[in-house]
Amino acid sequence: MSSFVEFPVELYNPNVFNRLTKSSDLTLDNALALMWFAQLSYETGQPDTIEQVAKLWMFDSFHVGRMLYCTPGANFTLQTPLTPLGSNKPVLMTGFIAGIADFFRRVFHGFLLSPRGPGPLGGLFRWLPAPIREHLQDRYLIALGDTNLAAELRKK
Numbered sequence: 001m002s003s004f005v006e007f008p009v010e011l012y013n014p015n016v017f018n019r020l021t022k023s024s025d026l027t028l029d030n031a032l033a034l035m036w037f038a039q040l041s042y043e044t045g046q047p048d049t050i051e052q053v054a055k056l057w058m059f060d061s062f063h064v065g066r067m068l069y070c071t072p073g074a075n076f077t078l079q080t081p082l083t084p085l086g087s088n089k090p091v092l093m094t095g096f097i098a099g100i101a102d103f104f105r106r107v108f109h110g111f112l113l114s115p116r117g118p119g120p121l122g123g124l125f126r127w128l129p130a131p132i133r134e135h136l137q138d139r140y141l142i143a144l145g146d147t148n149l150a151a152e153l154r155k156k
Contacts, residue, residue, distance in 0.1 A: 009052045
């Protein structure tokens with residue numbers, strides 16, 4: 001991802017899940033555990049860090065399935081797998097090539113700006129670079145198949 005968001009393994013708290021509680025209320029301990037878990041998701045460029053931290057936290061499994069490429073603005077599809085089933089190592093070059101191809105496809109079809117987003121500031125989202133815009137929450141919801149949100153944003 002970037003050296004600005006990736007942490008060395010030594011900074012990861014080995015005891016962060018010890019006080020995790022089963023509760024519908026958000027507690028500070030649960031929030032802390034979730035934030036550390038979210039931090040680990042930024043380590044996509046460092047698969048060794050992910051594996052080391054998973055061992056530190058005593059997680060015995062990693063991916064449930066495989067990593068998929070998602071064309072910007074579309075849904076995830078099994079037609080462009082980035083990794084074989086059960087793999088934990090990202091194959092970044094495949095995603096990079098697909099992303100470059102999508103960029104030229106969008107430019108060829110006249111889509112130079114990113115899609116608008118929800119809410120009062122949604123129009124400003126159009127000015128974000130596509131790689132950043134595609135990682136905002138509404139784009140993930142649409143990629144996972146939220147047709148209501150997709151339809152609502154098309155109206156604007």
